[in-house]
Amino acid sequence: MSLAIVSLQAYQLSSLVKARPSLLVICGPGNNGGDGLVCARHLKLFAKVIDEAYNLVIDAIFGFSFKGAVREPFGSILDVLKKTTVPIASIDIPSGQTFKDGGNHQFLPVLFPIVSAWIEAGTWSDPGSFSFKGWDVEQGSTDGLQPDMLISLTAPKKSASLFRGRYHFLGGRFVPTALEKKYQLRLPPYPGTDCVLQL
């Protein structure tokens, strides 16, 4: 639900009007794709809003388990998306991004101070400049999609340090206490009953 809500919050209808109303959700084979299907279902519930004219691609192709060289048919799909001028909103990970260590994108405790820093700084102007004791922001390749919007789930992953788009949201408010303690999370407070937070 939060993925659908922030998509509609970030993209005003007036700025996205095109002759043919459309919204494309591209789902990959893993749980990221599953998130995309749920997002599509909720967007459908907002049909009255998106009926007028709406052009946006929801990237739910790969999440944090993506690794290695991209295989077909996904390579061709990503090639098309890299050239499109339609805004792309990526769920959790911009699809196709790889890192120099070849590792996956599972969140790490060291990532969570970033969330606090973003909130405290009140800006997302230069995420690459953030550095914390014992850790520097990863410098990964920019092979993957460069979305206009990123919706991080639970906490931003490594790839969030490469994000240069306009909108970054955090979703997944209800983290089990045990998980929060295990990874020493410092998650930001969500206002009221909101389930998403713009970083």
Ligand SMILES: NC(=O)C1=CN([C@@H]2O[C@H](COP(=O)(O)OP(=O)(O)OC[C@H]3O[C@@H](n4cnc5c(N)ncnc54)[C@H](OP(=O)(O)O)[C@@H]3O)[C@@H](O)[C@H]2O)[C@@H](O)CC1
């Ligand atoms: N708290 C959170 O953060 C939560 C996160 N959640 C969500 O789950 C997502 C992670 O889901 P996930 O683990 O299922 O992995 P994901 O990347 O969607 O798919 C893997 C698939 O991609 C394939 N594949 C891999 N590399 C490939 C390549 N080069 N070229 C082609 N294919 C490739 C791989 O195939 P395989 O290599 O195994 O054959 C497999 O089929 C996460 O990002 C978030 O969206 C929530 O649901 C829960 C809370």
